[in-house]
Amino acid sequence: MNAAKAVSVFVFLIFTISLCGQESIILGTARNHFQVNAEKWGLKSGDFSHLVINSTATTEKGITYSYINQTYDGIPVRNAIISLVTDKNGKVLSDAHSFVQDIESKIAGKKSSITASDAILRAADILHVSVKGKPVASDRNSEGKQIYDFAELSKSPI
Secondary structure, three states: OOOHHHHHHHHHHEEEEEEEHHHHHHHHHHHHHHHHHHHHHHHHHHHHEEEEEEEEEEEEOOOHHHEEEEEEEOOOEEEEEEEEOOOOOOOEEEEOOOOOOHHHHOOOOOOOOOOHHHHHHHHHOOOOOOOOOOEEEEOOOOOOOEEEEOOOOOOOOO
């Protein structure tokens, strides 16, 4: 490996480690903030146990704006976001959230009520796309999830 390439790899690794560390700090700050305010906000620990950072931005003065999503079973909950503004020491200066309270009780079940094929057909209907056939299960992706082919609706596998 030549010197220029080695330096590039080193800089990339340092940058990646720095970002991972920053994400850890932001998520830790958010979880701590939720724990302190959970009772006031009517949230249970499961409501904020799995968070995903949507975006962050830091000003020249060290003020960080973080937008963090609530998730359930690894799936982001639509419009369930907290925005946190923190100073350079990690102190929360401002917050606003729209997290779902007691999310576990709001989930009807973990098993889908329709098949994937029916969901694809319903999506076509909602989009006002007239189809004659049905989606065909083809392969599984690297995560083991079923892939469907349906040329009437999509040029790419679904």
